[in-house]
Amino acid sequence: MSNFFSLIYNEIAKIYIQKSTWIMYLLLGVIILGLGILANTYGDLNDGYEADTWRETLQEENEELTNEMEEEPFLQDFNLSSIEMNNYYLENDIQPAGYGAWQFVMENEMLLSIVSLLTIIVAAGIVANEFRWGTIKLLLIRPISREKILASKYGAVLLFSLFTLLFVLLLSWVVGALLFGVEGINPHIVMEKNTGFEYVSVINEIITGYGFQLVTLLMMATFAFMISTVFRNSALAIGTAIFFMMVGNQIVFFFMERSWAKYILFANTDLSLYFNGNTPWIEGMTLGFSITVLLIYYVLFLMLSWIFFTKRDVAGH
């Protein structure tokens, strides 16, 4: 097993020794900082409420919002929901928490699609690049089975995405803390859900928000890995994986009427539908069904990678 650990170490080292990886991280850092500065400058963020005056403050806010609404009718929808939210706080006698690092992290959920993107790029290159560089020959003539080498590469992809995810969470939190302060260890806020307003833990929201997106990340990274191994071409793998990630939902829309539409991968990647009371894409789909379909795709991708990597000759280009 220590042997396998060295293999993973090698693969991770090869990812992080390349400048392009650090450039990706640098970009990610700039984006997070930019989002923070943007929210700090243009966001209408409360700095928290005093324990003895928060009720009055909320009522004042509501009045302001009502006035604003009368002057600018297009703000109606937005302001109404703000007012309702404030009322929920008042009715339930909950003092609202101020905006801080945790909420900043929560709102940056979409950064996970950038993590997916980077993971796809790494997954697309990890096998194909060895062929492009010609290093695959010296890599494979070791007393190690091809299965093990492939597994170490896949493991390295997963670790890379984990590290990148942690980097995003940590940096978001730090940037949030520096710009907005920390609103407590486990702050709760009121959020508007399908079923109405709810008083929820921000950390829970972060976990579920990011967590549901991890399904897409894992599936698309595995898809890119498969294309990379089968076609030995990283550009093709990046291209197809990103293409499908972007148009996945449209594909499902397009074939919605067909009986087989529910077997399309992208009809099943958003598992949050089953938890927040939304209707699934197609009638009759259940959580169990989606998980089964996902598993079948996942195993298929890995099987194809495995067969092509272990069985095919390493000949000239």
Place this chain on the structure above:
Amino acid sequence: MSETAMELIDVKKRIGKKEIIKGLSFTINKGEVFGLIGPNGAGKTTTIRMMVGLMQLSEGDVTILGKSIKSDYIEAVREVGAIVENPEMYPFMTGIQNLNHYARMIPEVSKQRIQEVISLVGLEKAAKEKVGRYSLGMRQRLGIAQALLHNPSVLILDEPTNGLDPAGIREIRMYIRRLAVEKNVAVIISSHLLSEIELICDRIGVIKNGELVAIQQVNEKTDIEKLKQVQMEVTPMNEAMELLQTHHGITAMETDGKLHFQSEKEKIPAMIRTLVEYNISIYQLEIAKSSLEDKFFNLIGENTIE
């Protein structure tokens, strides 16, 4: 001494409908340097790829220290160090990082051993530089270092002298001989230049169009093969021809204004002495080719690429 290190048993390779390797069988002994020569496209690299398990055999088997590359791959390849075609390494890593990378894939390669192979191939100065900046010869040396890391019993080098300067070729040649003699390593070297490997090999196998056309023991040259092709530019030509015939029993031919004949190398000084004695002017004398080379050229024939 004559223990078998590697054996090829009727190895065949088909790609599509084309048979690239048409049944190779030979053995290589421990402590022996075996040369595999043949023209471009003969199938040397393909054979080597099969020896190390990069390509599957269509038929036949390769055994390394008795272990089959087909059924016992990991144990078989454990004994092998190799360069296959160009020695490509990770360009964004330094020489030493590349070696560390491969060392981690094999149990029991010490840091000390890595330093050892680096100094062996003379890369001490360049070891900390990125391989992307290496010259072809430096990469070739790093490739050899990589192949030697784990003290393999069988060393397979596909055109190892490609890109090396003359001093480099000599160093590697000497090192390969030492490996064979002192460490009892079996070495397989491919090349398309006979002159390059004639000097290090104990035995040479000639491969052409995927077939083994001859195996030649290098140090057992027959008398005929000891003869050299000699060219001589002299005046007057007729007189010189007569002198060679009468004094040395040599029949020379005249082509392109030069005398051509065959002779053992040792007899040439005496001939020159005779010619000088009789006031023949010698402008040039050239030993063109060894007959061994001639023989191989005849075997291989024109370089036909199928």
